[in-house]
Amino acid sequence: MHKIFKCPSCNNYTLQESCSKCKVKTLNPRPAKYSVEDKFGKYRRMYKEKMEK
Numbered sequence: 001m002h003k004i005f006k007c008p009s010c011n012n013y014t015l016q017e018s019c020s021k022c023k024v025k026t027l028n029p030r031p032a033k034y035s036v037e038d039k040f041g042k043y044r045r046m047y048k049e050k051m052e053k
């Protein structure tokens, strides 16, 4: 399985850690932190519901 990176400069997808066109470091378009934020969002909502009752 290949990792896919995205160039923040030209928005091209590449399998390399730097863009061959722009020579800048590419980013992972779907970083793992999004799932962590969703998890914390769920707990935040649960906590809020508890406090409102």
Ligand SMILES: [Zn+2]
Binding pocket: 007, 008, 009, 010, 011, 012, 019, 020, 021, 022, 023
């Ligand atoms: Zn680029």
